[in-house]
Each structure stands twice: as structure tokens, then as C-alpha cells.
Amino acid sequence: MLETTWFVLWGLLWAIYFMLDGFDLGIGALMPFIARNEEERHTLYRAIGPFWDGNEVWLITAAGVTFAAFPGTYAVMFSALYSPLMVILFALILRGAAVGFRSEVESHAAKRLCDALFFLGSVVPAVLFGVAFANIFKGIPIDGNGVFVGTIVDLLNPYGMLGGMLSLAAFLVHGALWLAIKTTGPLQKRMADFVQRAWLGLYAALGIFMFLFVLSRGQTALGRGYIGKPTLFWLPVLALISLFCIFVFVRKRGWARAWTASSVFLGLALFSGVLGIYPALLPSSLAPAFSMTIYNSASSPLTLKIMLGVALVLVPVVIIYQAWTFHLFRGKADGPDAVGKDVY
Amino acid sequence: MDVLLLSRLQFAVAAFFHFLFVPLTLGLSVLVAFMETRYVLTRDEEYRRMARFWGKLFIINFGIGIVTGLTLEFQFGTNWSRYSIYVGDIFGSLLAIEATLAFFLESTFLAIWIFGWKRLSPRLHALCIWVVALAANVSAYWILAANAWMQHPVGYHIVNGRAELTDFLAVVTQRAAVVMFLHTVSGAFILSGFFVMGVSAYHLLKKQHEMFFQKSFRIAVWFTLIFSLFEVVQGHLNGAEVARNQPAKLAAMEALWETQTHAPQTLFLIPDEKNARNRLEIGKVPGVLSLLAYHRADAEVKGLRDFRPEDRPPVLLPFLSFRIMIGLGMLFPLLAGFGWLVRKRPAEYPRFLRILILAIPLPYIAIEMGWMLAEVGRQPWIVYGVMRTRDAVSPIAASQVAVSLAAFVIVYSLLGLVDFYLLAKFARSGPESEQFAPFAPLHPSR
Numbered sequence: 091m092l093e094t095t096w097f098v099l100w101g102l103l104w105a106i107y108f109m110l111d112g113f114d115l116g117i118g119a120l121m122p123f124i125a126r127n128e129e130e131r132h133t134l135y136r137a138i139g140p141f142w143d144g145n146e147v148w149l150i151t152a153a154g155v156t157f158a159a160f161p162g163t164y165a166v167m168f169s170a171l172y173s174p175l176m177v178i179l180f181a182l183i184l185r186g187a188a189v190g191f192r193s194e195v196e197s198h199a200a201k202r203l204c205d206a207l208f209f210l211g212s213v214v215p216a217v218l219f220g221v222a223f224a225n226i227f228k229g230i231p232i233d234g235n236g237v238f239v240g241t242i243v244d245l246l247n248p249y250g251m252l253g254g255m256l257s258l259a260a261f262l263v264h265g266a267l268w269l270a271i272k273t274t275g276p277l278q279k280r281m282a283d284f285v286q287r288a289w290l291g292l293y294a295a296l297g298i299f300m301f302l303f304v305l306s307r308g309q310t311a312l313g314r315g316y317i318g319k320p321t322l323f324w325l326p327v328l329a330l331i332s333l334f335c336i337f338v339f340v341r342k343r344g345w346a347r348a349w350t351a352s353s354v355f356l357g358l359a360l361f362s363g364v365l366g367i368y369p370a371l372l373p374s375s376l377a378p379a380f381s382m383t384i385y386n387s388a389s390s391p392l393t394l395k396i397m398l399g400v401a402l403v404l405v406p407v408v409i410i411y412q413a414w415t416f417h418l419f420r421g422k423a424d425g426p427d428a429v430g431k432d433v434y
Numbered sequence: 435m436d437v438l439l440l441s442r443l444q445f446a447v448a449a450f451f452h453f454l455f456v457p458l459t460l461g462l463s464v465l466v467a468f469m470e471t472r473y474v475l476t477r478d479e480e481y482r483r484m485a486r487f488w489g490k491l492f493i494i495n496f497g498i499g500i501v502t503g504l505t506l507e508f509q510f511g512t513n514w515s516r517y518s519i520y521v522g523d524i525f526g527s528l529l530a531i532e533a534t535l536a537f538f539l540e541s542t543f544l545a546i547w548i549f550g551w552k553r554l555s556p557r558l559h560a561l562c563i564w565v566v567a568l569a570a571n572v573s574a575y576w577i578l579a580a581n582a583w584m585q586h587p588v589g590y591h592i593v594n595g596r597a598e599l600t601d602f603l604a605v606v607t608q609r610a611a612v613v614m615f616l617h618t619v620s621g622a623f624i625l626s627g628f629f630v631m632g633v634s635a636y637h638l639l640k641k642q643h644e645m646f647f648q649k650s651f652r653i654a655v656w657f658t659l660i661f662s663l664f665e666v667v668q669g670h671l672n673g674a675e676v677a678r679n680q681p682a683k684l685a686a687m688e689a690l691w692e693t694q695t696h697a698p699q700t701l702f703l704i705p706d707e708k709n710a711r712n713r714l715e716i717g718k719v720p721g722v723l724s725l726l727a728y729h730r731a732d733a734e735v736k737g738l739r740d741f742r743p744e745d746r747p748p749v750l751l752p753f754l755s756f757r758i759m760i761g762l763g764m765l766f767p768l769l770a771g772f773g774w775l776v777r778k779r780p781a782e783y784p785r786f787l788r789i790l791i792l793a794i795p796l797p798y799i800a801i802e803m804g805w806m807l808a809e810v811g812r813q814p815w816i817v818y819g820v821m822r823t824r825d826a827v828s829p830i831a832a833s834q835v836a837v838s839l840a841a842f843v844i845v846y847s848l849l850g851l852v853d854f855y856l857l858a859k860f861a862r863s864g865p866e867s868e869q870f871a872p873f874a875p876l877h878p879s880r
Contacts (some may be wrong), residue, residue, distance in 0.1 A: 161522020
């Protein structure tokens with residue numbers, strides 16, 4: 091019971107991370123294509139300025155909670171996915187530096203270099219998180235000692251690649267919706283047009299992924315999970331409904347509602363995968379007995395209890411003061427009274 | 435090179451680099467909070483400009499501290515997976531609590547502080563930087579409690595083939611953790627004080643913004659003096675803690691080979707690790723080491739030869755880093771003390787001001803030496819007496835680590851250069867340059 095509670099909390103923390111950092115990663119990945127001049131680039135930085143750092147802490151917390159609650163999974167997952175994680179790490183390091191330095195450097199070349207790093211540092215994690223999670227849902231080649239016996243090429247299979255495309259498309263839509271909330275006039279209109287087109291791409295990618303999922307259902311951990319627990323199909327169905335809601339809300343120009351629907355979609359999409367592999371956190375593609383599960387990789391009951399107390403008290407507090415931040419800086423990011431005009 | 439050596443080098447690079455940025459975060463946040471509080475209490479605009487100027491330098495420094503901290507957390511999983519499995523039950527929870535309790539507060543409230551100058555009342559705005567300062571130091575406590583547990587593991591038992599928690603409070607409140615926290619944070623405060631004094635000295639020498647930097651100097655000199663004096667006493671307690679918990683580290687940092695009572699402090703010596711002796715020893719003062727370590731001149735101090743060769747830490751690095759740290763630690767109260775004596779007219783002592791500019795890097799060196807002593811002196815253990823470093827490394831290909839290590843060295847060097855360049859640029863430009871234009875008044879933008 092304790093382990094299962096932590097399993098759900100673990101999924102929840104990753105879901106919150108994708109809902110929050112998803113939009114600023116998406117905006118970074120959109121930047122070269124939508125910001126037409128320096129003022130628009132500033133608007134983009136202002137739109138994420140007060141939030142992106144706090145959003146990224148959810149990643150640190152999600153990783154930290156994996157370490158605390160399921161140290162075995164943390165160890166095997168992070169060492170097995172060494173190279174992709176290092177690439178994500180370097181991308182996030184350079185991205186953080188670029189966003190921080192953007193307002194401090196003066197030369198045009200240095201500003202453009204920051205923009206380029208911000209773009210790369212956003213698009214790379216946006217793709218790789220999808221690749222990583224799709225591979226986890228599929229199962230990765232770990233042996234009975236928790237040693238990764240594959241190569242990095244094994245991770246770049248159709249399943250993983252499609253997962254990467256999906257997460258990128260979802261984050262682009264999520265970012266564009268956030269920007270639509272934060273802007274007025276032409277930029278907002280462009281975002282609305284973009285979402286209507288990207289939304290179709292997202293639907294298409296999702297369709298191909300589901301096709302592949304059904305086709306390979308016997309060979310993947312996720313597929314086997316769904317065969318064993320058919321009631322799980324409600325999750326992807328709800329995810330598809332929330333995806334459709336985005337479309338409806340965008341047509342009614344309800345940007346905040348569309349963004350909320352997009353958040354719900356991200357959460358449901360992640361949980362469609364996470365609950366599908368339960369009770370494993372990191373399934374092995376070699377043999378089910380080699381999988382890292384909530385039973386063979388969890389911390390002691392004492393640690394799980396203490397950490398549960400900590401999480402149940404602190405996570406709501408964090409959500410409250412972060413919500414206050416979103417409320418405090420709720421204004422538009424463009425125009426003369428823009429939030430963060432004195433920074434970017 | 436093998437995975438073990440490469441992973442150790444990578445961890446050393448990541449930790450040393452991270453700790454170039456953390457100490458200034460810890461101390462400067464407190465100083466900025468103090469300055470902004472003075473503004474709230476006195477409504478003297480100069481204090482607000484001070485909070486803005488020093489806050490700007492704080493922000494430039496902070497960003498790199500954050501992103502390099504991410505690396506350290508990831509590395510326990512990527513490079514030290516066997517360690518993570520073996521002690522994650524205890525160690526992992528400390529890191530997770532740090533993130534949830536402190537790191538969220540720090541990041542979120544710093545963003546509010548940066549973007550909120552026009553959106554919050556001065557009182558609430560000042561409160562935000564206090565939250566940042568408090569969260570940064572609380573964060574340090576949890577990380578140092580985790581490190582203290584590696585130095586002196588308590589509150590656990592070995593079952594199911596790993597270390598499991600038995601007493602959470604013992605882990606969090608053990609003396610080693612408290613002592614280590616006080617030691618590290620005082621060092622960070624000293625560093626921040628010297629940073630502010632050094633930058634102020636630069637402008638006072640140039641005779642620009644004199645009132646502004648005179649005030650900054652006076653705040654910093656009090657701060658530095660208090661904590662550099664405290665650190666002398668505290669450093670001694672820290673040494674006694676090491677003597678109690680890690681006798682092998684004590685012997686290594688003193689290059690003491692033979693177990694003896696009335697152990698001497700040697701003024702000059704050259705250790706010879708290969709032959710387990712000292713090549714040269716000049717000026718032995720008997721009993722002093724026994725007295726310093728155990729507060730009794732006749733106390734027995736265990737020499738390295740009484741540890742099995744496979745349990746001995748390297749000698750040269752702990753020995754040298756200890757001496758450099760101590761030497762600098764003695765210099766800091768002297769410099770701060772002189773600064774305090776002339777605090778009302780520092781501009782009349784240009785030679786002293788020049789020394790203060792040159793002194794900016796010294797606390798950085800002292801702090802990095804302290805970490806070298808703590809970490810190298812703990813070898814060959816990753817958790818003292820419980821797990822050896824060589825048993826902790828991940829079962830991964832050396833080529834992967836070689837590539838990431840090279841990437842860390844390159845990326846970190848570039849980031850470090852850019853960051854120090856920007857720090858120097860903004861520090862030199864002073865408070866009234868374009869970047870620090872006076873504020874627009876609070877306006878009803880909501």
C-alpha cells in the first residue's frame with residue numbers, strides 16, 4: 091500500500107513537471123519560428139521569466155523522490171540511460187545559463203548565441219524526455235544485476251522516436267497556448283493559428299503511436315499491462331477527450347481553458363503510460379523478473395513513511411506559493427505595462 | 435582510465451565547480467536582505483540601490499549555481515548507482531527533502547524578487563529576499579547533513595543487503611552535521627564579505643560612488659569580522675570532530691605515521707607516502723596535536739601505520755589542502771580586523787584597499803581546499819567505514835564517462851569564464867550605470 095501510494099505520487103510529480111516545464115520548453119522550441127524581431131523575443135522571455143526556474147525544480151524533486159522512494163530504480167534508470175540523461179543535463183545547463191545571461195550581455199552576437207542555446211536547450215529535452223519515457227514504457231534491456239546490456243542505438247527504436255515526436259508536439263502546443271495567454275494582437279493570433287495546425291500533427295502522432303502500441307502489444311511492457319488490465323483504456327480515452335477540448339477552447343479563444351486542457355492531456359498521457367507498467371517503474375525487456383518494481387526497489391517502510399509525511403505537507407505548500415506567483419505575474423508579457431519589462 | 439577514476443574525476447569537477455558559486459549565494463543573499471531591510475526601515479534610497487546592485491551580482495552568480503547543482507544530483511544515479519542502491523534509503527531522502535523544502539522556496543521567491551520590484555510593496559519585497567536567504571541556508575543544511583552522514587554514518591542498520599534508516603532524527607541532528615554546517619556556512623559568509631569588501635575597495639580606490647561603497651564596505655566588514663572570528667573557534671571544533679569520527683583523516687592531514695601520546699605539531703614537513711614516513715620534519719612542538727585534537731596534551735593520536743594499507747587515505751592532498759585552508763583562515767580575521775579599525779575612512783588606506791581586491795579569490799581557495807580535505811581525506815571510503823568508493827561506481831562503459839567528463843570540463847570552463855566576466859563587468863560598472871537606473875515608482879499595473 092505504501093509502495094503503491096509512492097508509485098502514484100511518483101507519477102504525479104513527473105506529471106506536474108511536464109505540465110509546468112512543458113510550456114517553457116515548448117516556448118523555447120518555438121522561438122526561432124515565431125519571434126520575428128527583438129521585441130517579440132523579449133516577449134517570449136518575459137512570458138516564462140518569473141516561472142521557468144520554479145518549474146524546473148519539479149524535475150529536481152521528481153528525480154529526488156525517485157532516489158528517496160525507489161533508490162534501486164533511480165540507480166538503474168539513471169545509469170542505464172546514462173548518455174541520454176547527460177545530453178538532457180547539458181541541454182538544461184546551457185539553457186539555464188542562456189536565459190540568465192540573455193538580459194546581461196550587450197552585443198547582438200552574444201544575445202543571438204543565448205537565443206540559439208535557449209532553443210537547443212529546450213528542443214533537446216522536449217524530445218529526449220519523450221524518447222526516455224517511451225522506452226521505459228516499452229521496457230529496456232537490463233539484466234538481473236540491473237546492468238544495461240544494450241547500446242544507445244537500442245533506445246532510438248520506432249517506439250522511442252515516436253515518443254520523442256509526441257512529447258515535442260505536445261510541448262509545442264502547450265507552449266503556444268501559454269504564449270497565447272500572455273500576449274495580445276498579432277503574436278496571439280499567430281499562436282492560435284499555430285495551435286490549430288500543430289494540434290492536428292499531435293493527433294496524427296498520437297494515432298501512429300497507438301497503432302504501433304496495438305501492433306507491438308505483446309512485446310512491450312505497456313502493451314502487456316493493458317492486456318492484463320483493460321479498464322486502463324479509460325485513461326487514453328480521457329486523454330484524447332482532453333486533447334479535443336483544446337481544439338474546442340482555442341476556437342472559442344478561451345486560452346486559459348485551452349492551456350488547462352493541455353495540462354490535463356499531458357498528465358493523462360503520462361499516467362496512461364505509468365499506470366500501464368504498474369507495479370514496475372522500469373520494466374526489463376529481457377525478462378519480467380529483471381524489472382525494477384515498487385517491491386524490489388523501494389526504500390524501507392520507515393523512509394517511505396517519513397517521506398510521505400514530508401511530501402503530503404510540503405508539496406501542497408509549494409503548489410500554493412507557486413500558484414501565488416502565477417497570480418502575481420498574471421499580466422501580459424507584451425505591451426508597455428508588460429510583466430518583467432525591467433528585466434528583459 | 436577506468437570507470438572508477440573517470441567517475442571520481444567527474445564528481446570532483448562537478449563538485450568543485452558547483453562550489454565556486456554556492457558560497458556567494460549563501461552569504462550575499464543575507465547581505466542583500468539586510469540592505470533591503472535597512473531601506474524598508476529608513477526609506478533611504480541608497481539602501482535600495484545597494485540591494486539592487488549587490489542583488490544583480492547575486493543573480494548572475496546564482497544561475498550557474500542552480501544548473502550545476504542539477505548535475506550533482508543526477509550523478510549519484512548515473513555514475514554511483516551502486517552507492518545509490520546501497521544507501522539511497524537514507525541519502526536519497528535527505529536530497530529529496532532539500533529539494534521540496536528549500537530549493538523550491540529559493541527558486542520561486544528569487545524569481546518573485548527579480549520580477550516583483552514594481553508589483554510588491556517594499557516590505558513584502560524585502561521579505562522575499564529574506565525567504566531566499568533562509569531557504570538557501572536551509573538547503574545547505576540538508577546537503578551538508580547528507581555529506582556528514584557519508585563522513586560519519588549514524589541512525590542506520592545493514593539489512594536486505596543495504597543500509598536502511600533506523601533513526602531519522604539521529605541522521606538529521608547529529609553533531610557532525612551541525613558542525614559541518616556551521617563550518618561551511620561561516621566560510622561562505624566570509625567569502626561573501628570579502629567579495630563585497632573587495633568590490634567596494636575597487637570603487638573607493640577609483641573615488642567613485644564613494645558614499646555608496648563606503649556604506650557597503652561597513653556592512654560587509656562587520657559581517658566578515660564576526661564570521662571570520664567565529665570560524666577560528668568553529669574550525670577548531672570541526673577539527674576535533676574529525677579527530678573523533680575519522681582518525682585516519684586526522685592522521686593523513688597531519689602526516690602522522692606513528693601512533694603516539696603527546697603527538698607533536700610539526701612546523702614544516704615533507705610527507706613520503708610510498709615509504710609511509712616523512713622525508714623531512716623541522717620544528718616539532720610536542721603535545722600540541724594531541725591537545726588540538728583531543729583537548730589533552732597526553733592524548734594518544736593514531737598514526738597511519740596502524741591503519742591497514744587499504745584503509746589509508748592519500749596523504750599529500752589532505753595534508754596540503756588542510757595547511758592552505760588553515761593559513762588562509764588565520765589571515766581572514768586579521769584582514770577583517772584591520773578593515774574594521776579603518777571602517778570609517780577606508781579610502782585613506784589605498785594600499786589596504788588594493789590588498790582587499792587581491793583578497794577576493796582567497797576565501798574561494800580556502801573553501802575548495804576544505805572540500806578537498808573532507809572528500810579526499812575520507813577515501814578509500816565513500817561512506818566512512820561502511821562502503822568503499824570502488825564498490826560504489828556504476829556498471830557502465832568507461833567511454834561514456836570519458837565523453838561526459840570531457841564535455842563537463844569544456845562546458846564548465848566556458849560557463850565559468852562567461853560568468854566571472856559578467857560578474858566583473860557589472861561589479862566594475864557600479865550602481866549608477868544604465869543597468870541600475872533608479873526605479874519607476876510603484877504603479878498600479880494590475
